[in-house]
Amino acid sequence: MLDNYITEVKGRVDSEKDISVAVRNDLVRLAEARLSDSFERYHWNANIHGIIIRLYTNSAHLYAFWAENWYPAPRTHTVLPHAVMYAVTGVNGREPKAHYNHETKTAVFINTEYYGQCKSWALGMAADILETQHNVHSIHGSCAIVGGKGVLIIAPTGTGKSTHTWGLMQLPDGKIHSDDWVFLQYKKGLAMADISERKFYLRTDMVKSFPVMEEMLKKCKCENVEGGDFTAFANSRAILDPEWIAGPDKFVEKAVIKAVILLRRDKDSPAEVKLNAIDAIKILQEGKYQVLAGAGGKTGEFKTESYYNPYLLIRRTELQNGFFTELFESASCHILNTGIESVEQTQVRIRQIAAKA
Template sequence: MKLDNYITSSTARVKSDKNVPRANFETVKAIAEKKLHEAQAARSKADLNGVTVEFYGNSKHQKDFWKLNWKEAPDSSHPDARIYSAYGVEGREPTAYYCPETHESVFFNTEYYGQCKSWALGMAAAIMEEKRNTHSIHGACVDVSGKGVIIVAPTGTGKTTQAFKLMELPGGRIVGDDWVYIDHNEGEQLRHLVGRQPEKSLYMRTETQMSKPWLRKIFDKSKCENITTTKESCEFTEGLTGCKLTSGKCVFDEGLHWCLLRRDDKSPPEVHLDADGAIKVLRKGEYMVRPGAGPKEMWGKLASEPWYNPYLLLLDHARQEQFFRRMISKFDVKCILLNTGVDSIDGTHKRIISTLDDT
């Protein structure tokens, strides 16, 4: 069986400008539109929880993933945001541009779908924050017999692992493994918060199958992107079986109750946080850059990702703090900070279950 695996020339996020003035943006958009018109590129509208985002691009790979990823919006719907993705533009380095004034993005010479997906979410998040009092959170969301758990964590701390262990419980169900919306207007009416996510099919890291073998058959039948399938094509092998990145250990992105995960060898395994404590951790967004997850010069060093959300294109710290503080203070959302560096996977899982049982 041959894996449907597309290798893109850019295998990670390309350099970007997320605050392009409208006048300047119109210039780069015109260049993209000219290429797309010549290529007779297709358009596709997606419904991201009521926000219509239109993709206009000439990469079949991106378009295929786009249509698999999102629910389709009606042709008659007016786009709230647009992505123009022009591949094969001469004289342009792989670059991405975002204009906050128009909620539009332009991609030049990159087919990597991961960035396309995250910017679609980022544009929708900006609109939903501004117009619908809806908070977008970068995290996994699980329903356990009607109780919601959101796991927010930097890459490599165990997010996906813990989400799937909760899913395997009786009454467990994955809502999403990467993104969740919280509508605070709805919360005021219902007197509790509801987590939702916009994806029709989840865009997941295939390493997940290493701990969940049942996923292998699903991945084998799915469209894939930039999967290393042979030792010869991996730049990090060391000897017959070693790995330069992890010293022989495979580490992967594992990148209502609310869990924050961290991984170090000093902090206690569990800390219960009030609103002030949670805001301090989230706003700082400190994490260790893991090998393969960022620029090589940053591997093993501390970096900052405010609110642990790299998808936010229009970052409003005051707004983020307001949303998170209301979740904890007004809606009594319990928040625990768990350290997966000093506890086992099962130990961390039991701590989450204990918090669920106490409510």
């Protein structure tokens, strides 16, 4: 029987990312009161690139996905978290909503069990600390290695990052590095990439492109798979061990980025454009994209999200642009339009770019 949980909320909820400490304290008291209503209280320390984030929740689903997704951090009285997330359900009189206070590094989710947003904000909380204290660049993207060279794909949710990363892995000299988020450090002219999570949280409809995945997904923890059909709902998800995909030899934890691919989806732009650093940063800073299922907002409408990254809880434009300038000093950049070509045609273009990197 499929290990699948159907959430009432199936996408991102409205949020406030700049609440005051006073509002934060009120929300924490509300969350603690709800957690005290029952024996069902869970907490777990996640280690996200050295940043410890503790989850408190009354949702067995969120707890199970959280513990499965991240590398564990020690759970002792001598190890304190850098940031804390509360995620509580069953709060009467409250609409589903997410809140963040930067000063205390505290997030509070009310009445939503959709794991995707909790995961996203955990990465955003880690980024809030890492980018200013440790000079680590956080990117919403996926990464593969081809012939020893890292290929980083940066794009909005649902535009094919995972599909094309997996496509590169199919090459004899291809390996997979990350599916959704990459930590970068710039050292001696190189862009060094590290993974962010222990297991991938990915869309199950990838079985359309990779049918071999179906047997793997049947053994995974799943979210919002309707009627046992992995393609029925566009935002159904699973937690997958990357070593299952093609064996441990096809998964790597570090990479040196030599090519960056941006993806967009429209009916007018050229299929491929090579970008200089200035133009690439301009496109990233604007972050125009079309909303797809699970990405928040009305499906099909156009929105903007700087750097294609809805996970960043604190916007530091000058710092981000500086990071990307360093990236494009060591890696080429192309933008591809997935709205006018097939997945197979786009994959051919990416492979050609990787070969020349």
